Amino acid sequence: MSKHPMQFVPSADFKERARGALDDDKLRKSFRGAMDFLQAKRRNQFSDEEERESLRDLGSAIRKYALANLPDLLEQLERKLTANGIQVHWAETAAEANAIVLDIMQRNAARRMIKGKSMASEEIELNHYLGEHGMECVESDMGEYIVQLAGEKPSHIVMPAIHKNKADVAKLFEEHIPDTPYTEDVDELIQTGRRALRQRFMEADVGLSGVNFAVAETGTLWLIENEGNGRLSTTVPPVHVAIMGMEKVVAKLDHVVPLVSLLTRSATGQAVTTYFNLISSPRRPGELDGPREVHLVLLDNGRSQAYADEQLRSTLQCIRCGACMNHCPVYGRIGGHAYGTTYPGPIGKILSPHLLGLDEAGDLPFASTLCGACSEVCPVRIPIPDLLIRLRNEAKRNPNETVATPLRGQGAKHSAAERVVWQFWSGAFKSPKAWAALRWGATRLRAFTPGAQAGWTQHRTPLKPAPRSLHDLLKDKGQPE
């Protein structure tokens, strides 16, 4: 493993990193290739437009229903899981979630953890925390394993190593895995990864996984994957710890049916993934394998802030397919690392402000062209551009203003000067007399327009008022004012 793993880069440096990414030809080629590939695969899966749209309606309704009943469903889930023998833990913060996992490991005298894919564990920086407490965490998803060897973080929520090409992986494996010659043959590389991780599965004391859907009705954790590492992580070690954002619960088992179809088709363009792993209890008497203990950690970590606001609540409908990033013109050009957050792309821009605060993630809602491609492909119809505009407003709002559902970091992008300019503008716009005066002034004084106009002229020619206003031109044509 790398000695200096990548830490959470403060999203304050977003613009600088984005600039760097834009200048990185190899990175841009990796992302362009991946985006084209994933977009085409998704399109093939949804060739029937009517079916696609009706399924999106249903998926959206299911997620909305789950959120409308979230506290009740979480309690029902806890009851059912407990009855099934799965232990439920609640964590308000990342620190609490980390401490819960460490405590489970210590009580089991565990030292080695094998990890299936879990973005929630990335969000709380579990590996780093457990590492500091003498625990060894190994990622087993091939993409996650690659970024862990490189000392990096995932750049995509579904395909973590999407920014790397096979030559990068070949070099990493040659360097980090003993007796591995350099090869760009992908089959060979995967077999090398498989062999390197096999021993880890056998030796692990604890397996950690994420959760795609939790079913309140039956007390079931529904996990989706292609590789089999998720099944191994949740089956072979004596203890399994699952961690999930608390919004991922759904009411009924059959509610998952349309959701998995939307998820796999939107994410990787597959009608189904190789494995659906439905875990409802630890090893029962008479069974020969499976973990003796299963734990579920329910994580808030800022989600309740989004939940508190009727409009922002729809952020939590997300089923983490990544289609929004796969279709985003910004993400496709700067890649996932530029964002500096666990969740990049459009979903990251609307979710991160709740997890980190607008003071940390305040640039992200502005890093969008508002083209709307994200909401067009979102399988559960999250109105992402509307939420981006709302978050921009909250970032610009006066920090001292009292609002019904305040956001952490409200007013992080507030500027008194900008506020004055807008007040002047709206005042001038509201009064016909003031507007006429402004018009008169602007058309006469246009020669004094500055050549450098803040951010605008960085890539564009300066703005200059026309010699005559539209009002004046129309008046010439005999139109009454």
Next chain:
Amino acid sequence: MNARTNMLNKLRAAAPRGASTMPDVAAYYAGRPAATLAERTERLAAELTASHADVRVVSRAGWAVDVARALEEKGVRRLLLQSGAEGQLLAGALPAGTQAAEFSRPLEDWKAELFEDVDAGFTVADCAIAATGTLVHLCGPHMPRTLSLVPPLHLVLVDAARIYATLFDAAAGENWPARMPSNLVMISGPSKTADIQQTLAYGAHGPARLMVFILRAEGEAA
């Protein structure tokens, strides 16, 4: 318990008032044309084949011989069986070079052996889903979770009469909500990954090869 109380209180304070209607998933899937048994069998075989599985339709009288022949083709030396009638039947038909044993010891007692020495696992699927080419395994005392996961070759027997058209039909038809096993696993092909430059490779962590034997339904022509 403090975190629990805080989290639930925050949600309760913000949760929308008034009842919301439960989405009707059954209504969404109702009214689709029913597929015949032959169509379902054909679809299952086609989808599994597209997912890189090796599919053979076999007869009730001769399936064990067909499986045995496949074991010989693949050069399987050590085969692990699911306990039960089918496993015993297969054990009686094995080629000379194949040694078979039932999965009968707790995993801890022989983990290394299972990971390193077993060439293939044989299971009987509970049911199947035609639309996605999916084999459903209900893991329990007679179906260890690792049997279909650790050996590099997985052989599955499935009864054509147990093929549902869709996931919704299987979940409803089998009444899963009332009888969830400790682990229900749906398998739709060999283990795979496209994590390196979107290039598909098989045998990531689970079985690299999946062989499916579909038992032709009674009364169906060969």
